[in-house]
Amino acid sequence: MTIQQLEYVLAVDKHRHFGHAAEACFVTQPTLSAQIHKLESELDVVIFDRSKMPVIPTEIGLQLIEQAKKVVSESKGIYELISQLKGNISGVIKLGIIPTLAPYLLHLFIRNFIEKYPNVQLQVEELITEEIIKRLRNDELDLGIVVTPLEEQGIIEKPMFYEKFYAYLSKEHQLLANREVKVEDLMGDDFWILQQGHCFRDQVLNICEQSKFQRMNFHYESGSLEGLKNMVNRYKGVTLLPELATYELSEEEKTRLRPFAGEDPIREVSIILNRSFLKKRLVELLYNEITASIPADMTSKAHGKIVKFKY
Numbered sequence: 001m002t003i004q005q006l007e008y009v010l011a012v013d014k015h016r017h018f019g020h021a022a023e024a025c026f027v028t029q030p031t032l033s034a035q036i037h038k039l040e041s042e043l044d045v046v047i048f049d050r051s052k053m054p055v056i057p058t059e060i061g062l063q064l065i066e067q068a069k070k071v072v073s074e075s076k077g078i079y080e081l082i083s084q085l086k087g088n089i090s091g092v093i094k095l096g097i098i099p100t101l102a103p104y105l106l107h108l109f110i111r112n113f114i115e116k117y118p119n120v121q122l123q124v125e126e127l128i129t130e131e132i133i134k135r136l137r138n139d140e141l142d143l144g145i146v147v148t149p150l151e152e153q154g155i156i157e158k159p160m161f162y163e164k165f166y167a168y169l170s171k172e173h174q175l176l177a178n179r180e181v182k183v184e185d186l187m188g189d190d191f192w193i194l195q196q197g198h199c200f201r202d203q204v205l206n207i208c209e210q211s212k213f214q215r216m217n218f219h220y221e222s223g224s225l226e227g228l229k230n231m232v233n234r235y236k237g238v239t240l241l242p243e244l245a246t247y248e249l250s251e252e253e254k255t256r257l258r259p260f261a262g263e264d265p266i267r268e269v270s271i272i273l274n275r276s277f278l279k280k281r282l283v284e285l286l287y288n289e290i291t292a293s294i295p296a297d298m299t300s301k302a303h304g305k306i307v308k309f310k311y
Contacts, residue, residue, distance in 0.1 A: 001039060001042060001043070003071070003072060003075050004035065005035050005036065005038070005039040006039075006068040006071055006072050007025065007072055008021065008025060008027075008032050008035050008036050009036060009039070009047060009064070009065060009068055010065065010068055010069065010072060011024050011025050011032070012032075012036065012048060012055065013057060013065050014138065014140075016054030016055055016056065017054055017055065018032060018033055018055065036048070043064075045058075045060045045061070045064070046058050046060070046061070047060070047061035047064055047065075048061055049061075069139060072139075073139060073278065076278055077278050083281075088119070089117050089119060089120060089281070089282070089285070090117075090119035090120060091119075091120060091121070091279060091282055092120075092121045092122075092123060092142075093120060093121070093122050093123065093142050093143070093279060093282050093283070093286060094123045094125075094140070094141045094142045094143075095122065095123065095124045095125070095141065095142065095143055095144070095145065095286075096124075096125050096126075096127045096131070096132035096135060096136075096141045096143075096144040096145070097124060097125075097126060097127070097132075097144065097145040097146075098126070098127070098128060098129055098132070098145070098146050098147065099126045099128070099224060100225055100242060100245070101145060101146075101147075101242075101244070101269065102124075102126045103225075103226070103245075104242075104244035104245050104247065104248065105145070105244055105269075105290070106124065108244075108290075108293040108294070109289045109290045109292075109293040110122070112289060112293070113285075113286065113289045116285075116289070117285065120282060120285075122286075125141075127144075129144075129146045129147070129150075132144035132146055132272070133150070133152055133155065133272075136155065136272065136273065136274045137154070137274065139274070142273070142278070142279055142282075142283070143271050143272065143273045143283055143286075144271070144272045144273075145160075145269065145270070145271055145272075145290075146269075146270065146272055147267045147268065147269055147270075148268050148269070148270040148272065149268065150272065152272075154274065154275045155272050155273070155274065155275065156272065156273045156274075156275055157270045157271075157272050158270055158271045158272070158273070158287060159268050159269070159270045160269055160270055160271060160287065160290055160291050160294070160299070161269050161291065161294045161298040161299045162266045162267070162268055162269070162298055162299070162300065163242040163243040163244060163266055163267050163269060163298065164242070164243045164259070164264045164265070164266050165240050165241070165242060165243075165260065165264070165265045165266065165267070166240065166241050166242075166243065166246055166257045166258065166259060166260075167181045167186065167238055167239075167240060167257070167258045167259075167260070168229060168232055168238065168239050168240065168241045168246075168253075168256060168257055169232065169238050169256045169257075169258060170232045170233070170235065170236040170237055170238065170256070171233075171256070173236070173237075173238065173256070175238070175258065176256060176258075178258065179258070180258060180259055180260060180261040181258045181259075181260060181261065182260070182261050182262075183260070186238055191237065191238060191239065192228040192231050192232060192237055192238070192239040225239075225241060225242075225245050229241065229245075229253075233253070241257070242267060243298065271283070271286075271287055271290075
């Protein structure tokens, strides 16, 4: 049995297709198939049911795959350990980040990080929280940046900062006369929200009771905060923006922001990792760079009241 054979098994489990798995491993399909067959013969088991399309693991295969993930992960840990002992700061970090954070957070720390650590390759992908968790569990990502708490078994959460929510109002909106807004003030207007699947949607609906929304004869749910902001700018109504998203607003647009009356609702932003994560030194350096790029008051829980919600 070899680590390479186990990696081939994991590739087939991921792609559920021998040809696609071979392409991902940069080998020919006969080579990959032969190595998996050799492993099956050595263990005297059948790992994949090849009569199905896509191929699926057998009952024994499922258990073997779970163990293979641990073995392959631990083997990669050897390289990580040696790199740390030598003092090398290099490698690849695969990062997933939710779309309501990526446009407003990445540019704050990316340049400094890659200039400080030129031998580190940072690969970033925008994904919804559910997909980030899935890929972390499958070792397809090293870490994610999401809104917490998640309370997901086997997932470590490292809080970084806390964002306030602000109401963003259209021009000549009646609530512009108020210095602060109340949740109940928002119910009489068209309220622009994100599409289903975005955790920010859940946070907004948790602040503002959905059943009380009075919809006009046009309903729109966007996939981005920029889409919501544009609808408020060009049409009318109100949406909610997280704090970092307000930093890039024009001076005129900032005059249409309103905080909430009373204790500010906030969301907690964290790095999340699989409990058996590797690349500890790289993750630590990235964490420090991100928190250093955020205004100091946002790194304290005293910033406001965390909004509780379910994904």
